[in-house]
Every structure is written in structure tokens, then in C-alpha cells.
Amino acid sequence: MIILGFESSCDETGVAAVCTERGLLAHALHTQIAMHQEYGGVVPELASRDHIRRVVPLTRQVLEDAGLQMSDIGAVAYTAGPGLAGALLVGASVAQSFAWSRHLPAIGIHHLEGHLLSPMLADPRPDFPFVALLVSGGHTQLMRVDGVGRYELLGETLDDAAGEAFDKSAKLMGLGYPGGPALSRLAGSGDPTRFELPRPMLHSGDLDFSFSGLKTAVLTRVKAAEAAGGLDEQARADLAAATQAAIVDVLAAKAIKALKQTGLKRLVVAGGVGANQLLRAKLDAALKPLKARAYFPPLELCTDNGAMIAFAAAERVKAGLATLDPDAHGFTVKP
Numbered sequence: 001m002i003i004l005g006f007e008s009s010c011d012e013t014g015v016a017a018v019c020t021e022r023g024l025l026a027h028a029l030h031t032q033i034a035m036h037q038e039y040g041g042v043v044p045e046l047a048s049r050d051h052i053r054r055v056v057p058l059t060r061q062v063l064e065d066a067g068l069q070m071s072d073i074g075a076v077a078y079t080a081g082p083g084l085a086g087a088l089l090v091g092a093s094v095a096q097s098f099a100w101s102r103h104l105p106a107i108g109i110h111h112l113e114g115h116l117l118s119p120m121l122a123d124p125r126p127d128f129p130f131v132a133l134l135v136s137g138g139h140t141q142l143m144r145v146d147g148v149g150r151y152e153l154l155g156e157t158l159d160d161a162a163g164e165a166f167d168k169s170a171k172l173m174g175l176g177y178p179g180g181p182a183l184s185r186l187a188g189s190g191d192p193t194r195f196e197l198p199r200p201m202l203h204s205g206d207l208d209f210s211f212s213g214l215k216t217a218v219l220t221r222v223k224a225a226e227a228a229g230g231l232d233e234q235a236r237a238d239l240a241a242a243t244q245a246a247i248v249d250v251l252a253a254k255a256i257k258a259l260k261q262t263g264l265k266r267l268v269v270a271g272g273v274g275a276n277q278l279l280r281a282k283l284d285a286a287l288k289p290l291k292a293r294a295y296f297p298p299l300e301l302c303t304d305n306g307a308m309i310a311f312a313a314a315e316r317v318k319a320g321l322a323t324l325d326p327d328a329h330g331f332t333v334k335p
């Protein structure tokens with residue numbers, strides 16, 4: 001069965017075609033980053049309007065790239081939540097309309113399940129069971145994954161998400177939006193030891209996280225630098241490197257703790273922060289002596305995309321966990 005998937009939960013419009021037997025056939029993505037940049041963050045109203053503009057051309061492109069006709073599609077999938085309500089409604093409405101017009105099932109997918117299973121689009125594909133470190137702009141969670149739909153929450157952030165910590169710290173340093181990629185680029189030319197920053201909850205004994213204190217610590221350093229004449233280029237790079245090191249240290253330490261606690265040897269890293277090269281390098285190095293292995297989604301599929309939504313739906317169909325009744329419409333996941 002070929003599934004056409006739509007993602008529109010935030011500032012990326014993603015469309016993809018995934019075959020339950022052959023995997024990803026084609027995907028197309030439009031990111032609104034440039035549009036939101038001048039506001040320093042996502043403007044929900046603008047996001048919704050842009051999804052409307054992009055979704056049909058992207059769908060055409062996917063069908064063309066995959067050599068598909070509309071009649072080849074067997075089911076439609078869409079991000080049902082969580083996300084910006086108006087933005088979600090664009091993808092949900094287009095998907096449900098497409099499904100209704102062709103009498104196909106419409107499968108609502110939880111955005112985080114999309115991220116969670118996205119490393120399975122990479123080669124090699126991790127087998128179940130695995131520990132998943134889900135690190136996006138809105139979530140930071142450690143989960144035990146025993147199969148499709150079999151997820152156990154092991155720990156999560158008590159306040160800010162890891163991506164939020166990157167974004168907010170970057171903003172304090174006067175870097176652009178989104179802050180994560182900008183901060184990590186600048187960190188490349190910085191000395192992570194010049195500024196000492198806290199590693200919140202590193203020794204808390206559980207698998208939870210907290211990042212709001214880190215943001216406050218960054219603010220204190222920025223204010224001190226401003227009082228002393230301003231944050232020069234090198235100091236900004238050093239502070240970026242220190243911030244990145246602090247976030248990555250905590251994420252890596254807790255992920256390793258989760259592997260030890262569960263006795264599992266596979267760690268899957270998903271979500272936008274999974275694109276961070278220091279996190280990837282640190283985990284790769286730390287897992288080797290434990291005879292464990294980290295799996296990451298292809299870089300282009302770390303941030304939001306339609307491929308992960310179509311793929312999660314395909315996995316649900318294969319596991320018998322999707323409702324395939326074309327008349328059973330519903331906005332199944334609360335946004």
C-alpha cells in the first residue's frame with residue numbers, strides 16, 4: 001500500500017509517499033525559516049497561511065518524483081498533533097479532503113511518533129527494542145520502544161526542551177532564529193571551557209531533564225559581558241560552545257543511563273536537536289565501549305518532515321494498528 005503523508009505542525013510543510021513494502025518513495029519539504037526570521041520566532045498565523053500556499057504544489061511534486069498517479073495512493077496520513085492548531089488544521093484538512101474524495105482511509109499520526117520512528121528510515125535500520133532520545137524544539141523525552149505503538153516514557157524535561165534551550169540561549173546571544181543550528185555553527189570556533197555553565201539534573205538519579213536554569217546562567221554571563229563593554233565575537237563563540245557542551249553533556253549522560261537501566265544496546269536519537277554534530281559524536285564515542293550503538297535519522301529528516309509521518313502510518317498499517325475504514329474520520333490525537 002502507498003501512503004501519502006502530510007506534516008504541517010509548525011514551520012515546515014512536508015509531503016511524502018511511503019510504500020509499506022518498498023519504504024520511502026519521495027518526499028518534498030518547504031521550510032518557513034526565512035519567513036519567520038525577522039520576527040525571531042514562528043508567527044502562527046503566517047505559518048498557517050504559508051502551509052496553505054505550499055501544500056498542493058509539494059503534493060504534486062511528490063507524486064511526480066515518485067512516478068505516481070492519485071489512483072496509486074491507498075491511504076492518507078497527517079500530523080494530528082501536537083503543534084500549532086491553525087497549522088495542524090491545514091494538513092489535516094487537505095489530507096481528509098484527499099481521502100474523502102478518493103474514498104481512502106485517513107490516518108492521524110502523533111507528531112512525536114513520527115520523530116520517534118524516523119531513524120528507521122536510515123540504513124542500517126535499528127531493530128526493536130531500543131531506547132529513544134527524542135529531542136526537538138518542544139520535547140525532550142527518553143522512551144523505551146518495544147515495537148510500533150509500544151512506548152514507555154522513561155524520563156522527560158521538567159521545564160524547557162533541549163531545542164528550546166538552544167533557541168533561547170541563542171536569542172540571548174543575539175543569534176538568529178532558529179537558534180540551534182546558528183549556535184552550534186558558532187560553537188565550532190569557540191572554547192567550551194572559558195565559561196563554566198551548570199549541567200542541570202546531571203546527578204539527579206532519574207532520567208528527567210531541566211534546562212531552564214541553564215538559560216538563566218547564559219543570561220547572567222551575557223549581562224556580565226554587556227556590563228563590561230559588550231560580548232565580543234570570540235566571547236560569543238566561547239559562550240555558544242559552553243552552552244552546547246552543557247546541553248549535550250546532560251543529554252548524552254541521561255541517554256547512557258537509560259541504556260544501562262533498561263539493559264538495551266540500541267539508542268535511537270530523533271528530533272531537530274538530533275542534527276547536532278557534537279551530540280552525534282559524543283554518543284558515538286560513549287556507546288562504543290558499552291558495545292551499544294546510536295542510530296540517527298538521515299540529517300534532512302531530523303527536523304519536521306512528511307516522510308516520518310507517512311512512514312509512521314505505514315508502520316501502523318503493517319502492525320495492524322491503523323483504522324483503514326475510509327468512513328472512520330476523526331482528529332484522533334489532541335493537538
Ligand code: KG4
Nearest residue numbers: 136137138163180181272273275276303304
Ligand atoms: O523536531 P523539530 O524540527 O521541531 C519540533 O518538533 O520542535 O526541532 C526543532 C529544534 C529547534 O529548537 C532547533 O533549534 C533544533 O531543533 N535544532 C538544533 C540543530 N538543528 C535543529 N539544535 C542543535 N543543533 C542543531 N544542529
Ligand code: ZN
Nearest residue numbers: 115136303304
Ligand atoms: Zn518536530
